Amino acid sequence: MTLTGVQDPNSMQEEFDVIDQVIKGDHDLYRVLVDRYKSYAFTIALKILKDKEEAEEAAQDAFIKAYKYLGKFDKRSKFSTWLYRIVFNTAVSYKRKMKVQHSSVENISIEDSLNHSSAIELKDKRKFINQALNRLSDQDQVAVQMFYLKELSLEEVSILLNVNLNTIKVRIHRARQRLADELKTILKDEALTL
């Protein structure tokens, strides 16, 4: 499988074969799917829950749910899209249930590679951007972050969040506008313009 939004049809067929084998009772083969998608599943859960332990629990729970309902996967979409939607819904329900209010600063690692805006220290910048991200809705946070991770196509992100393609495009644009505005508010203008 490729690491972009487009999956090789042969690889998709190979994946469907694996799924068929798992449904027929070769449970250990599910390991192939877990190994392939665990990082992305965990990342989605972490973006929503902002806590590594909770995110790991939610991602595991999502894999178990996917296994239980594997027979219902109709193969009209990619397995990954179907799985990530389960991960998203599971993480959102974890957040609702457990009322996770942890600060995301320590747990989200947005690697910084900005060179031109040296006025803001890297650590502070990471903190401020996370603060700004936290002011967006769960859906907007996930939409914009999934868009930048570039593993899923825009269409897949729209399926994941259960909205149409145009809505997701607009949402990602608006989320970035809002992030810039929130960051400006946080930095009180001058830090950005230094």
Next chain:
Amino acid sequence: MDNLSTTSDDKLLDFLDGNLTQSEIETFKSDLANSSPLQRRLEELRIIHESLQSQKLESPSANFTERVLRNISQLPVASFNPWRGVFILLGIAIATGLGLYVLSSGSADSLSVPINLQSFEIPGGIKNTLPSFSINMRTLTNTILFANTAIAFLILDRIILRPLFRSRNALNY
């Protein structure tokens, strides 16, 4: 975004995403050179754009896969099978139908089963104290029908409705 419109923001974001054509880029650059608010806004959006671009995939713990597989191996074998519940409900419906037929025909009204406990061989002196009574078949059929209906509702809830809603909630489709 002080004096800038949403349209300008869209253009700036399209520029950052690399979605502009060559001629659009030329026009955009000339607009940019003549507008310091536009330049400032581009910097603001560029910070967000580059920060988000530099995100990386997170890795779960090393034993993640093993834990998932261990949990899966502990799952109960039985899975949701609505047909099992439907067959049981069908059986109960047939039994209830038969009961209703017996009741409506009136054949149970005149029947009663006398029960004389003294006729049983029970050691000791308590035998003489045991009562004798009779059970009316109509009352018995009514009781069975009532119990059947209660069991049918329970089965409908436990075997069909709950698993169905649980499975829908889990996938949220």
